[in-house]
Amino acid sequence: MTAALSIHGLMKHFGGKYAVDNLDLDIPAGEFHALLGPNGAGKTTTLRIVAGLLKADLGSVSIYGHDTKTDPIAAKEITAFLPDDPLLYGKLNPIEYLEFVAGLWKVDATQAAKRAEDLLKWLDLWDNRDELIEGFSRGMRQKAALAGALIHEPKLMILDEPLTGLDAHAARGVKDMLVDYVKRGNTVVLTTHILEIAERLAERISIIQKGKIIAAGTLEELRELAGRGTGEGADNGGRTLEDVFLELTQPA
Amino acid sequence: MSGVSGNRGIRAPGSLLWLLRHELRLAWRGIGGKRLWVLLIGGGVLWAFIHLAAFLLLKSAAALANDPERSARVMAAVIAGGGLAFWVITTLKLSQTIAHSVAALFDRGDLDLLLASPLSPRHVLTARALGIAIPTLLLPVLVLIPVANLASFFGLLHLLAIYPSTAAWALLAAAGGLMLTMSLVNLLGARRAKTAAQLLGAFIGAAFFLMFQIPNLFGRERKKQFSEWLSTHTGAEGWFGPESLLWLPARAFLGEPLPLLLFLVVCVGGFWLVVHLTHKRFTDGAQETLVGGRTRRRADDGKALRFHTGLARITIVKEWRLLWRDPRLISQVLLQVLYMLPVMFIGFRNPENIHFVVASCVFIAAMLAGNLAWLTIAAEDAPELVGTAPVAMTRIRYYKAVAACVPVLALLVPLALYWLITNPWNGAVLLVCGVGATFSAALCQVWNPQQGNRRDMKSRHKQGNIIISILEGMGSIGWAVLATGLASAWWWLIPVGLVLIPIGLGTAWIIGRPKRSLGMLS
Numbered sequence: 001m002t003a004a005l006s007i008h009g010l011m012k013h014f015g016g017k018y019a020v021d022n023l024d025l026d027i028p029a030g031e032f033h034a035l036l037g038p039n040g041a042g043k044t045t046t047l048r049i050v051a052g053l054l055k056a057d058l059g060s061v062s063i064y065g066h067d068t069k070t071d072p073i074a075a076k077e078i079t080a081f082l083p084d085d086p087l088l089y090g091k092l093n094p095i096e097y098l099e100f101v102a103g104l105w106k107v108d109a110t111q112a113a114k115r116a117e118d119l120l121k122w123l124d125l126w127d128n129r130d131e132l133i134e135g136f137s138r139g140m141r142q143k144a145a146l147a148g149a150l151i152h153e154p155k156l157m158i159l160d161e162p163l164t165g166l167d168a169h170a171a172r173g174v175k176d177m178l179v180d181y182v183k184r185g186n187t188v189v190l191t192t193h194i195l196e197i198a199e200r201l202a203e204r205i206s207i208i209q210k211g212k213i214i215a216a217g218t219l220e221e222l223r224e225l226a227g228r229g230t231g232e233g234a235d236n237g238g239r240t241l242e243d244v245f246l247e248l249t250q251p252a
Numbered sequence: 253m254s255g256v257s258g259n260r261g262i263r264a265p266g267s268l269l270w271l272l273r274h275e276l277r278l279a280w281r282g283i284g285g286k287r288l289w290v291l292l293i294g295g296g297v298l299w300a301f302i303h304l305a306a307f308l309l310l311k312s313a314a315a316l317a318n319d320p321e322r323s324a325r326v327m328a329a330v331i332a333g334g335g336l337a338f339w340v341i342t343t344l345k346l347s348q349t350i351a352h353s354v355a356a357l358f359d360r361g362d363l364d365l366l367l368a369s370p371l372s373p374r375h376v377l378t379a380r381a382l383g384i385a386i387p388t389l390l391l392p393v394l395v396l397i398p399v400a401n402l403a404s405f406f407g408l409l410h411l412l413a414i415y416p417s418t419a420a421w422a423l424l425a426a427a428g429g430l431m432l433t434m435s436l437v438n439l440l441g442a443r444r445a446k447t448a449a450q451l452l453g454a455f456i457g458a459a460f461f462l463m464f465q466i467p468n469l470f471g472r473e474r475k476k477q478f479s480e481w482l483s484t485h486t487g488a489e490g491w492f493g494p495e496s497l498l499w500l501p502a503r504a505f506l507g508e509p510l511p512l513l514l515f516l517v518v519c520v521g522g523f524w525l526v527v528h529l530t531h532k533r534f535t536d537g538a539q540e541t542l543v544g545g546r547t548r549r550r551a552d553d554g555k556a557l558r559f560h561t562g563l564a565r566i567t568i569v570k571e572w573r574l575l576w577r578d579p580r581l582i583s584q585v586l587l588q589v590l591y592m593l594p595v596m597f598i599g600f601r602n603p604e605n606i607h608f609v610v611a612s613c614v615f616i617a618a619m620l621a622g623n624l625a626w627l628t629i630a631a632e633d634a635p636e637l638v639g640t641a642p643v644a645m646t647r648i649r650y651y652k653a654v655a656a657c658v659p660v661l662a663l664l665v666p667l668a669l670y671w672l673i674t675n676p677w678n679g680a681v682l683l684v685c686g687v688g689a690t691f692s693a694a695l696c697q698v699w700n701p702q703q704g705n706r707r708d709m710k711s712r713h714k715q716g717n718i719i720i721s722i723l724e725g726m727g728s729i730g731w732a733v734l735a736t737g738l739a740s741a742w743w744w745l746i747p748v749g750l751v752l753i754p755i756g757l758g759t760a761w762i763i764g765r766p767k768r769s770l771g772m773l774s
Contacts, residue, residue, distance in 0.1 A: 051640045076642035087634040091577035092570065099559045103566035104641035113557040132577070148637065 002065045004029040004156050004187035005050065010059035012045055012211075019045040020056070021211035027189060027204075029064070029155075032182045034202035035191045038249055042211040043191045044084070047158050050189075051081035063156055077105065080154035084161040086145035090134030094125050094144045097133060098151050105152035112151060119147040122177075124170070138165035146174065157181070159190045163197065175201060199241040207248055215248050222248070266371050271379035279383065299394060306398040314406040331506070332492070335499030342425060343456055345388045349429025350453035352384040357433065357534065358446050367535060374531040381527050385426035392418040396505070410507025417505045417512065420519035427519075427526040429453075434530040450580040458587050563643065564651050571628045571655035581627065584710060588620060589663065607740035610678050614685045614735040617664050618728030622693035624656035626712050629697045630704040649701060653694040660690045681738045689731035692757055696724040699764035719763065726756030 005027040012020040020042045027033045037043045048054040050061050052072055061068040066075040089097055095116060102112035120126045123143040128136070133144055142165045149157060157178075163171045178188050179201060192198055198205055199219060206216040215225050223239050226247040264270060316323040356363075366376045396414050403411035432452065436445035485491045492498065504515035560566060575581060629652045632638060638648055664686045672679030700720045704712060712721075734749025736742065 051636075053636055053639045073642045073644070076640055079640065081636070081640045083636055087636060089570070089574060089633045091574045095557060096570065096573065100566055100570045101637065101641075102559060103561075103563050104638070104643055106563070106642070109559040109561040113559040116559070117557050 002029060003027060003062075004031065004064055005033075005189060006060075006062045007046070007050070008060050010046065010049065010061065011057045012042075012049060012054065013057060018211050020049070023059070023208070023211060023213055025206060025213055025216070027187060029187055030182060030185050031187055032178070032201055032203050033187070033189045034198035034205045035189060035208060036195065036198055036205060036245060037191075037208035041208045043208055044160055045211075046208070047081065047160055047189070047191065048083075051079065051158055052076055053081070077152075078155040079158065080149035080152065080156070081158045082145055082149045082160065082162055084164060086141065086148075088133050088141055088144060088148075091132055093130055093132055094120060094147065095129050097144060098147055101148040102151050107152050115151055115153075116147070119150055122173070123147055139167055139170060142166055143170060154186070156187045156189070159188065161192055162190060163192065163194065195241045195245055205241070207245065209249050219244070266369075266375070268375055268378055271366075271371070271375060272382050275379055275383035276386065279387070295394075299398065302395060303398040303402065306402050310399065310402055310406045310408060310411075314408065327506075331499045331502045334502035334505065335496075338421075338501045338505075339498070341391065342421070342428075343459065345421075345425035346428050346432070347453045347456045348388055349384050349425045350433055350449050350456070351429075352387065352426075353429045353433035354446055354449045354453070356380045356384060357437070373535045374527065377531040377534045378527050380534075381426050381430055381523065384429060385422040385523075388422045388425045389418065392421060413507035413512050414505055416516060417501070420504075420516050421501070423523035424519040427523040430530060431526045434526075434533050438533060447579045451583045454580075454583040454587055458590050563647075564654070567648060567651040568655040568658070571652055572659075574633070575624070575627065575655075575659075578706065581706060581709060585620060585623060588616060588623070606675065606678055607736055610682050610685075610739040611732045611736040613664065613667065613682055614689045615728055615732040617660050617686045618689035618693040618724075618731060620663075621657055621660045621690040622696065622724050622728065623709060623712070624659065625653050625694035625697040626702075626704065627706060627709055628652035628656045630702045630712070631706040631709070632703075633706070635703065645701070646698070649698045653691075653698045656697075657690050657694050661687065664690065678739050681735050685731045685735035685738070688753075689728055692727040692731060692753065693724055695757065696720060696727065696760045699761050701764075701767060720760065723756045723760040723763075726752050727760070728756075730756055 003026045005025070007023055007025040010020050010023040011018065023042070023046060025046075035043050035046070045054065049056045050063070050068065052068055052075070061075075063075040063079055066078075068075045089100075092100070098116040098119070099112070102109070102116070107115070117126070120129055123146065125140065125143055125147065128140065133141060136144065142162070146162065149159075159178075162178075163174060166174060175197065178190070182188050190198070190202070202219075204216065204218055205222060206213050207222070208214070215222055217225070219241060222241070222244045226239070226244040313326075316326060363376075367373065396418055400411055400414035400418075403409065403414075433445065433449045436448045436452070439445070440448055482492075485493070500511045501515055503511035560569070629649050632652075638645065641648075665683070668679050668683035668686060670679070671682055697720075700717065702717055702720070730749045730752030732749075733745050733752060737745030737749055
């Protein structure tokens, strides 16, 4: 089976410090995967390399079998990347923004217009469709960016802290949408500091620290791994992901 | 609550001086880095030279004391010249203080923090207003203060009035800028006022330049009439005569007691009054900008959405929308055209200068295209979106360059076509060299993509890659030189142009190759 995302031996340094250090990660298609890690662990750098925004020093990344170095256009066609603070065009309204994004991903104009209408209605931005984005609140901007990420129906969605700034209703809507999106056979890779979201949504979780994956698996597998470290063995079913995360990432 | 400053001294946290120190520290760090040292050393050397010039000037002025008749004549000229300079520079300062007032109100920085603190809003505004006044001191401190510094050596103690007058002048400019900006906020609301104030500031700056060009536009007869009118009004009783109230500020700087007193009262009083009257509106305006005005455009209720096809079309239209909806950028770009208008008129009035006009048009086309291409390519608002799109970045950059070139060609081509009919050779030269210069400047940006911010357009040459700027300039000058050579039949200029253009463009293409091949943002 082709992996949705396959990362091998990825290295990236800034100055004298490795932000990503020989990182390996395989995410099968149709999985909801959470990438967790403390601040500065290398999550965003890894995701930016996958999205084609940063060049890796070494290693390979492939998306549904398309190598991002040798076949970047094919890889990008099926990928959407939503950064934590998406930069939008303040002087465009959301419809003009979505028209541009659809144009970039070569979505058929009629299809894109229909999809844009559905997305804006679903994200509660339809009544604001004629307003310039510069007047939007943080949450509205996040929704507009999310609509942009969804308009070309990517097979792989990479989301860096996607729920930042969203109200409870919108956050719930986005979470439900992501679960439904994965059920339809697509793949989501998400980073978040809200561990409860990863605990509830993700099928598998990878924990990254100092540029390396230090643990990966289902929540149960991570619990067991953390339990082994503390000598508690399998008797740790009540532990939350937060406990497990803190256990695994605690300074040596 | 009267504010936290209480009676703990003028430098206590929360006091006016404390706030002013905070403003100055931020402004100082804004200059920052290695540039600061270059500016300080360069400025110091320049200031020393100006002191030397002031020394020689004062020596001559002191010598005049023995010749009362000549001294009176010189003094009248100094008052009129100084008075005129005062008003011209005041206008430029006003343009500067409007820009700073807009920044103080809209580019929030720490304004939210300050207004949320228990400090008096009037204190906050006074500190901001003083922060606006201080940068306007630069020119007078550079040019006038050396005169005051050396005046006592020559016994010209009345010139010590330059010190308080200079400070008062800065307060006047700050009060003027702040008052105009706040009046616009009152009239138009915070969001529209921002745009209006930016336009006002830009055009006030240009107005004097254009006013001084007016005589050049007159014919011989009109010029004569204007000279007669001027000599009538510069007579003893005229509006611009030596006793005119217009020159009162110059008299204040020269230390005449009554004008000095009046000037200080007007400036300091005006500043106090403006701060006193506008502090409440300033706070309200700041809150309005915090809430953020919603810009509602047309509503097409009930109509189905229609998207257009074709990446080229979508990208170009998007770039035009972004340019068109930013009036500040439009004003900055149009100002470049505005500055060229007098040159055009000279050309139209005197056909013998037409080659000069052709060359100027070619150069301005290149400058406009370079700026617009920088805005569309380097100042991309959402580089991550474009970077993750399944399209070659270079292709997008070419579309953006087209978006930048079309408005320039829309201005240039009609002019060239007009000349093609009336003066075919010059029309053809303008068409070929103008189009070439426009595309050359845009290509330099395509080949050497940089990352910038829209608001930095005016300083793009300073902030970006200096080599790219030089190469872009080399190409533009090359086309202008070629146009001059062809239009004026100065054949020796043609090879100069033909050498400069490929050097500029070729080098820009070569040095941009590694960055282009990367196809990524970094």
